[in-house]
Amino acid sequence: MKDSKNPILIVIAFFSIYVIWGSTYLLNKIAVTELPPFMLAAIRFLIAGLLIVIIAKIIGIKLGITRIQLVNTAITGFLFLTFGNGVVVWALKYVDSSFAALQISAQPLIVLLMMRFLEGKKILPMSIVGVILGIVGIFLLVNQNGLIAKEGMTLGMIMIFVCMLSWGYGSLFVTKADLPSNFFVNTGYQMLTGGSMLLIASLAFGESWSNPINWSTHVQLSMLGLIIFGSIVAFTSFNYLLKSVSPEKVATSTYVNPVIAMLLGWYFLNEVITPQSIIAAIILLSGVYFINTKKKMVMFARFKKQKTI
Template identity: 55%
Template structure:
């Protein structure tokens, strides 16, 4: 059993709250200059190789079975190639804070998939959470000011597709064999996802450029995504899973959208409407009810992999 260290726990919570909440801002900053799949491919290949190095330096074996490799590749595609790569593409058309609120519907999508595919029976509190989540989502995406923006509905569709893929990945990973060590598992998933995104970028004819030619703002954003969003926050996430209750770790689902909305408003001058605030309150309340109504097993299954 790992010894709990209050200072490390506080720093880890800061990482999953602030760093993950900031990834929406950093992705929005970077995707305004770089094509989305090229951006994701560069980010995840770089982060994956660094995590491979960290795992090796800590003495973890990098050898895995063919089944684990196949599952890691599929998980990487669901979580990062589609779940993140398509979401970053969506940020070309929607605000970062708005995107963060859509991403907060992840637990709602999990429940809906369980209802449809697994015929899961729900507790009353979970049902209330689903209803509130759907109401919040409708309030969020039906704002007149936003709906007349160019390609707004394309952005919403892409974001919802990404969250559906991420949710499916969570259920998939909970049932299949992946490398036991979190560092090793993440390294394979990130590297595989990065390679898939690079292939997709080349197939779509995205225009590549040297990092030396990027603006300083994009260089800083991508560096933050790699070091803080992909490596530091994920390490903090796994540390917390071993040292505090899963329910406490899951509170990042409520904090990240608030952080993202504030940063988008402050740095990118994104407008936060009254309807957005009301929708956020209803949506996050629904997420709370969903988390409170789930069984312990469901919660642990959903927290196996961190949101990027």
């Protein structure tokens, strides 16, 4: 598909997964203070999925998909949304929004290792340099006194790591799976299937559901932002990029998201930004440069033939 390589669309999509997704940590943190985590995520994705279906109908996009495509969207919906996102939202009950984003910034390392050990692909030196810088930045960010002293913090960190494995495998699965060719439709089915499984999880765990009218204004606005921007715009961009560029380049969003989450957490939630955090953020962004540097992108020409990463 020619439009899948449109450079302008790729830039816009990267902006979405870099900046908008960075803000979803704050929005989820605000919402989860009042709402049960799986209920929150289920409402978010089910409404977003329904909106996508309605929009697609209005503008004349065909929604028909094959049985295998439905199965694959359900698998990706589980890996990305039901487990990958739902459990992260649960962990935010115990972990600061900025800390969660910073931990998840190790995602590119997981993707690279999965591509190496599951697919046998070569890891280029520039990728290794970028990942090392990212890990150094993460170490500086989390290695600060009192940061993990909160109750439930360790369990939250462990569960977020498991979610990262789910997202990493999902990223590789999407690049090869037979999915709806339209990225908007693909996102819609993933939202509906993933949201349905989150609904089942919420009921299975006995979460107490509440009327949105009774939510605070902050939670209502957070949910609106999560549905429109975090789900429809950013997740559609994510699916678009997974089919347009290599998986580890998409994973570089986890380097930028922490910086956005850190700034928003500091401004809205009074989460502390130390000089060490600023230095670490600079190192993380340097990791993005080394992974996306033009010199490396020339080497990536062979990726079209699925030979290297």
